[in-house]
Amino acid sequence: MDILDNLVLGLTVALSLQNLALCFIGALVGTLIGVLPGLGPTATVAMLLPITFYLPPVGALIMLAGIFYGSQYGGSTTAILVNIPGESSSVVSCLDGHAMAMDGRAGSALAIAALASLFAGVVTTFVIAIAGPALAGVALMFGPAEYVALMVLGLVSATVLTHGSLTKGIAMVVLGILLGNVGTDVNSGQIRYAFGFPQLYDGIDFVPLAMGLFGLTEIVANLEQTQGRGVIASVINRLWPSREDARAAAPAAVRGTVLGILLGVLPGGGSTLASFAAYTLEKRVSSTPEKFGRGAVQGLAAPEAANNAAAQAGFIPMLSLGIPPNAIMALMIGAMTLHGIQPGPLVMTGQPELFWGMIVSMLIGNIILVVLNLPLIGLWVRLLKVPYDLLFPAILVFCCIGTYTLRSSTFDVAMMALFGVVGYVFRKLECEPAPLLLGFVLGPMLEENLQRALLLSQGDLAVFVTRPISGGLLAATVILLVLVLLPTVKRGRSEAFRE
Amino acid sequence: MLARMTSLSILAAAVLAVAGTGPAVAEYPDKPITMVVGYAAGGGTDISARSLAPYIERYLGGGARILVENRPGAGGEIGFAAVSDAAPDGYTIGFVNTPNFLTIPIERKTRYKVEQFDLLANIVDDPGAFSVHADGPIKTLADLVAYAKANPNTVSVGTTGVGSDDHIAMLIFQKQTGTKLVHVPFPGAAAGRTALLGKHIMVGCMNIGEAMQYSQGQPLRTIGVMADKRWSLAPDVPTFAEQGLPITLSSLRGIAAPVGLPPAIRAKLVKAILDAARDPAFQAAAAQTFQPLRILDSAEYTAVLKQMDGDFRELWKTTPWSR
Amino acid sequence: MAIRLRSGRDLTAGLVFMAVGGTALWMSSDWPMGTLASMDAGYFPAIVSSLLMLLGAGVAIPALRFDGPPVESFAMRPLLLVTATVVVFAVLLKYAGLVLTIAVMTLLASFAASERRRLLVTLVLGLGLAALCVGLFVFGLGLPIPIWPRW
Structure with a gap:
């Protein structure tokens, strides 16, 4: 058994005392950075790169990877507790995660996010071990036309996120694309x-946009709804997910993981797209879609599983093809290059000790994260009991500092x-910000x-339909649109009749 | 008495003067230095910057730190402008790449001027090359020309942007061979290489160092290098001239700062950069990451760039590379 | 026949989209368009902003025909105070340093809550927060943020 041998090799590397310690430090620093709103892992990894020069390559990469998924993890905590997405892949976690927290189920939400992430992390590790190189080929199949089709599908599916009017949802996506310009x-x-x-x-940065639209708006709305007294959440009834919650979350986490792995392999926007797509899928398959956005467990478990799976699946194209799917992995490629290792087949x-050591370290890192964070849930939840008029100035200060430190710019603040x-x-106009953020990231x-695809086809729009993958994705987009539009049309008619 | 007072005050003034300038140099750098790279992480310039930075840190001494910052886009203009806009305090330096650095201001209005840069030292001289997917039928430049003549406007060539060395090389190639190719700009060599591996483009026009780095174990075939002679690290790749096309074009990668650095800081920085580039350990690292080195001091580097600038302005008159 | 305003909220939303789209389209006309086969800087923004205008119309026109809720009133007090608190950071930090900035921010933010605590509580909160931030961000993470005022 090759795979078994490889995993054993990986285990011996990852379980060495030094690498275990580096993995722990990475996960810890990552969690801290992720929890603080606005402090991105990209900046941190960039700051730490010079230090990694003095570490052996495997250890350096294990630590950088730990920071990466640790921060993703910590970012979800902030998203759930105070509705501030630290990065694009945790935007969706705000929707139902924060709703659960407001509903007195913050502990349950945090635990479900942790366990869904852990599940996704473990599964993805094994998938990488078994099918990593084969999956890497998928990334190469995606040319410009395929990317255009995939993004159109992603953007259209984002409109399913909205409760209200479909047209408004699409308009918000388009507005996001425009902001991205x-x-x-x-x-x-x-x-x-x-x-x-x-x-x-250099464009608008994601952090001030997301923290403004989500974080600041949430604070104002909270103050408004409670006439400034601001009791944030109802009484916290339990710290752990109920049996029904767990039962509802499990299949959602599985679906999210599958989507996450598939989309995570594609460089560029993989984990963001995965979390949005997972949410959309859950809302479509759910028998109670009206609960989404009001604290549906599936709406948290699926995107959390998806973004973690995608974050880890992103290592496949990075390690096997040298294609960085995001800025952090590009920095990791830089770290490998500094050690004279050129990522590639x-x-x-x-x-092998680097490749498998890193894969196995992700498994260990995920376990460390859960062990590290489950005991913290009680602490986080207690944070919500702090009177809001004392809590919100602190959130404001953290948001300002986080945004400022991105590029030492008060303009961003x-x-x-x-x-x-x-x-x-x-x-106030009932236009939801989540689709706007997706449009902004993917625009x-x-x-x-789009430019590149039409350059290659010499302006022939047919490429999007004739190429099988792109045609298939566009067909899926049309089907999705029809599915979404049908009930709207019916409702529209009944409203018209009522009139 | 008076004389003593005067000499005392002169002494005091001298001490003050030394104290005034002394610490500024002795303390430099007392915070991290930003090294701007106008291309995405993982590209050739990024690798040059990241492999050289630790050695510069070492030669600057005193726990100096250099942060490499990628500011990709617009053929490098975004990164160059970040350097020209920075304060000339020695805390922002950046890689400038020819020909982009020289050609972009020729073709359009830019946010930087070449005169705003103090050229400190050149590090790398990486000649251009054509690469194709190894599965394809094209094995030589002659094959490519024959194919392009039979199928005009179908051979897609990936480059690192409008006005890049890759783009200009492609235009000269078109002119010399009478072919029509399709130009596909990418924000960096890594993205272009991915498209080439996926067979979404036919030809990857990238520098020989980048091509060699990427071709390790990848199904890529480099069919020609635009240098006077073959490169020692890629002896199997024939030159364009050997194949009957006299094209020599390369990308110089050197380090520049905004003009107006305090002289003492400038001297310290230039010395550290040159010492770092000449360090045998760095040279070994450069060979390992396929960087063809050509170390030039500030005066030589400035002269070479001046010469190149004139050449490109001549070329622009006959073969404008931008619409 | 006068058009009766049916859904003020959707009408406003639609008009906002149309206005933003229209402005963006007008601005994009300054840039070269290129062709479909070779798009230049103006092509994509022109498509996107036109689409936004169309969608805005799609939101606004039904709002004239069907009944819907009006625009809710804005809670100006928290909105202005929260915004002002953030702006204070943007304006003050580089001159006043982190400690003083945070103190001013907490003081200003305290007016956003309708039942204000005693000034002492607010001041203690501000100073505690400032100490925490200096320790965490400046000393802990080594971020380059000025701590004290620069005169």
């Missing part, structure tokens, strides 16, 4: 929608304030691939 055009160097601010030449055969107002107006990639 701000900055310097990658192809021509043209500066677009910067209004003369040099700070906007030779890593697996030429550096002012942008966050602006987006806070915008988010509040949208809330630039959509434009780049």
Whole structure:
């Protein structure tokens, strides 16, 4: 058994005292960074890269990987407790996770997020071990046309997130794409929608946008709903998920994991797309879709499983093809290069102890994370008992510092304030911010691939239909749209009759 | 008495003067130095920066730290502009890449001017090359020309952007062979290479160092290098000239700072960079990561760039590479 | 016949989308369009902003025909105070340093809550928060944030 041998090799590497310690430090630092709103793992990994130069390559990568998934994990905690998504893949966790917390089920939500992530992490590790190289081929099958189709599917499915009008949901996605256009055009160097601010030449950053739309808006709405007294959550009845919750979460976590692995293999937006897609899928298969957004367990378990699975599956193209799916993995490639290791198919055969050591360390890292975090749940939940008028200034301060430290820019903090107002107006107009954020993240990639696909086809739009994968994805988009539209049309008619 | 007072005050002034300038240099760097790379992580310039940075840190001494910051986009312009916009305090330096650094201001209005840069030292000289997927029928440049002539406007060539060395190489190739190719810009060599591996483009026009790095174990075939002679680390790859196409074009990667550095800081920085580049350990690392080195001091580097700038301005008159 | 305003909320939302889309479309006309086969900087924004205008119309027009809720009133007090608190950070930090900035922020934020605590409590909260942040971010994580005012 090759796989068994490989896993044993990986275990011996990952269980060495030094690597175990590095994995623990990585997970711990990652959790801390993830919990603090706005402090991204990208900045941290960049700060730590020079240090890793003095560590052996396996240890360095194990620690960087630990920071990466640790921060994803910590980010979910903040999303659930105070409705602030630290990065794009935890946006969806805000929807039902925070609703559960408001419902007095914060402990349950945190535990479910942890266990769903752990499940996804373990499964993904074995999938990578068994089918990693084969899955890497999938990434190569995706050319520009396929990416365009995939993103269209992702963006359309995001509209399913909304409770209200479908048109409004699509409009928010499109508005997000437009916001993503701000900055310097990658192809021509043209500066677009910067209004003369040099700070906007590199585009709007995700963090001030997300923290404004979600975090600040949430604070204002909380103060409004409670006339400023602000009791945040109802009485916390239990710390652990109920049996029904666990039973509902399990199949959702499985579906989320599968989606996460499939989408995570694709470079660019994989884990964001995976978490949104998983949420959409759950809402569609659920017999009670009206509960989504109001504390549905499935709506938390599935995206949490998906984003963790996708984050780990992202290591497949990175290690086997040298394709970084996100900025953090690009930095890890930098770390490997510093040690004279060029990521590519030779890593697996030429550096088996590095490849398998890292894979197994992810398994261990996930377990460390859960062991580290389950006892903390009680502490986090107690945080919600702090009177809101004392808690919210602290949240505000943390948001400001997090945004500021991204690039030492007070301009970004002012942008966050602006987006806070915008988010509040949208809330009053019942326009939901989650689809906007997905459009914002995927928009630039959509434009780049659309340009490239049409360049290659010499302006022939048929490529999107004639290429099998892209055609299939677009067909799925149409089916999804029809499924979503049918009930709306019916409802529209009944409303018309009533009139 | 008075004389003593004067000499005392002169002494005091001298001490103050030394104290005034002294600590600034002795303390430099007292915070991390940002090294801007105008291309995505994992590309050739990024690897140059990340492999050299630790050695510069060592030669600067005093626990100096250099943070490599990737600012990709617009053929490198975003990164170059980040350097030119920074304060000339020695805490922001960056890699500048020819020809992009010189050609972008020729073709369009840019956010930086070449004169805003103090060219400190050149590190790498990486000649261009054409690579194809190993599964394909194309094995030589002659094969490529024949194919492109039979199928005009179908051969897609991935480059690192409009006005990049790759793009200009492609245009010169078109002109010399009378072919029509399709130009597909990518934000970095790594993305272009992925598209080539997936057979979404036919030809990857990237530098020989990048091509060699990527081809380890990958089904890529490099069919020509745009240098005077074959590269010692890739002796099997024939030059363009050997195949009857006199094209030599390369990308110089050097380090620059915004103009106006305090002289003492500049001297310390330049010395550290040159010492780092000449360190045998770095040179070994460079060979391992396929970086063809060509170390030039500030004066040589500036002269070479001035010469190249003139050449590109001439070329622009006959073969504008931008629409 | 005068158009009766049926759903103020959706009408407003639609008009907002149309206004943003229209402005974006107008701005994008400054940039070269290129062709479908070779898109330039203006092509994609033009498509996207046109689409936004259309969708805005799609939201606004039904709002004229069907009944719906009006726009809820805005809670101006928390909105303005929370926004002002964040703006204080943006304006003050580089001059006043982290400690003073946080103190001012907590003081300002305390007005957002309708039942205010005593000034002493607010001050203690502000100073405690400042100490925590300096310890965590400046000393713990080594982030380059000024602590004290710069005169």
